[in-house]
Amino acid sequence: xxxxxxxxxxxxxxxxxxxxxxxxxxxxxxxxxxxxxxxxxxxxxxxxxxxxxxxxxxxxxxxxxxxxxxxxxxxxxxxxxxxxxxxxxxxxxxxxxxxxxxxxxxxxxxx
Amino acid sequence: xxxxxxxxxxxxxxxxxxxxxxxxxxxxxxxxxxxxxxxxxxxxxxxxxxxxxxxxxxxxxxxxxxxxxxxxxxxxxxxxxxxxxxxxxxxxxxxxxxxxxxxxxxxxxxxxx
Numbered sequence: 001x002x003x004x005x006x007x008x009x010x011x012x013x014x015x016x017x018x019x020x021x022x023x024x025x026x027x028x029x030x031x032x033x034x035x036x037x038x039x040x041x042x043x044x045x046x047x048x049x050x051x052x053x054x055x056x057x058x059x060x061x062x063x064x065x066x067x068x069x070x071x072x073x074x075x076x077x078x079x080x081x082x083x084x085x086x087x088x089x090x091x092x093x094x095x096x097x098x099x100x101x102x103x104x105x106x107x108x109x110x111x
Numbered sequence: 112x113x114x115x116x117x118x119x120x121x122x123x124x125x126x127x128x129x130x131x132x133x134x135x136x137x138x139x140x141x142x143x144x145x146x147x148x149x150x151x152x153x154x155x156x157x158x159x160x161x162x163x164x165x166x167x168x169x170x171x172x173x174x175x176x177x178x179x180x181x182x183x184x185x186x187x188x189x190x191x192x193x194x195x196x197x198x199x200x201x202x203x204x205x206x207x208x209x210x211x212x213x214x215x216x217x218x219x220x221x222x223x224x
Contacts, residue, residue, distance in 0.1 A: 004154070032211050043201050043215030044155070089154065093211055097143070097168065101155040 002027050004102035006090060012108045013080055021075040021105045023090035029068040030092035030099075035075050038087045038104065048075075049093075080109045113138035117202050117216035125224055130175075130189040132219050134202030137183065142204040144185040145213065146177055149199040161185060197223045 007022035023033070029052055036044035050057045050066045050073070057064045063076040077084050087104040114137045124130060136142050143162050147155040157170045159177035167177050174193060178186045185202055202216040 034212060041199075041218070041220070043203070043218050044213075046212040046214065049211055091155075097160050097162075099157070101147075103154040 002092065002100050004090065004092060004100055006088075006102045006105045008105060009103070010106040010108065012110060015080060015082060015109055015111050017080055019077040019080045019084065019107055019109070021088050021090075021107065023073040023075070023102055025071050025092055029071060031095045032093040033064075033066055033073050034091040034093055035062075035064055035073075036089045036091065036101075038089060040087075044089055047088075077107075082109045082111050085109050113204075113214065115202060115204055115214060115216040117200075117219055119219060120217065121220045121222075123222045123224060124192050126194055127191045130187070130192050130196070130221070132187040132200055132202075132221075134185040134187075134216055135183055136204045139183070139204070139206060141182060141207070143207060144179065145203040145205075146185065146187050147201040147203065149201060149218075151198075155201065159187070192223045194223050197221055 003026045005024045013019050032049055032051055034049045035047045037047055038044040048057055048059055048064045050064045052068055061078045065074045085108050087106045089104045090102045091099055093099040116135050118133055145160045146158040148158055149155050159167055159169055161167050161179045164179055164182055175189050200219045203213040205213045
């Protein structure tokens with residue numbers, strides 16, 4: 001079965017630095033890879049989607065890369081702020097109703 | 112605009128009691144609907160999805176069931192809760208297969224005692 005790993009369970013960085021979160025998977029690559037933000041006690045919120053034939057996608061301070069050779073996606077937050085502190089989930093979307101969520105990385109941006 | 116509601120927000124139930132969680136979506140029609148469970152420190156586990164009224168697909172065998180009595184209403188039920196049913200239950204929707212992101216509700220925290 002598909003296995004997803006997201007770097008460490010928790011990541012602490014200093015305000016103003018770039019946060020880099022990793023999503024690694026086994027088996028075959030998905031058609032789409034999505035990133036979500038989840039605050040404590042809340043439902044996840046969609047951030048970005050990248051297709052298997054795209055190398056990079058940007059949205060404001062967010063950047064996502066997708067390397068199907070390495071079976072890895074990187075999620076970057078530049079000029080990080082304490083308000084960026086949350087859990088970030090990656091999700092593999094194989095099309096139709098076939099998708100899998102990773103366990104998440106809890107990011108803490110320290111002032 | 113579209114909104115998704117879940118209730119109750121929190122629930123404490125004894126083992127063996129029944130369960131009914133409700134999810135409704137406003138501002139859209141014929142959405143794909145999903146029930147997930149999230150255990151502490153783990154990813155979202157897809158429990159059920161529905162592409163239309165009365166159409167339910169189960170992803171994980173368990174003592175839970177789902178129903179979709181109306182286009183924008185999705186219900187998660189159990190006849191007898193187990194301790195292992197404790198968790199954070201999330202309902203989500205998406206417009207259809209042409210749109211890939213999912214929109215999640217606020218969730219229900221269920222504690223089975």
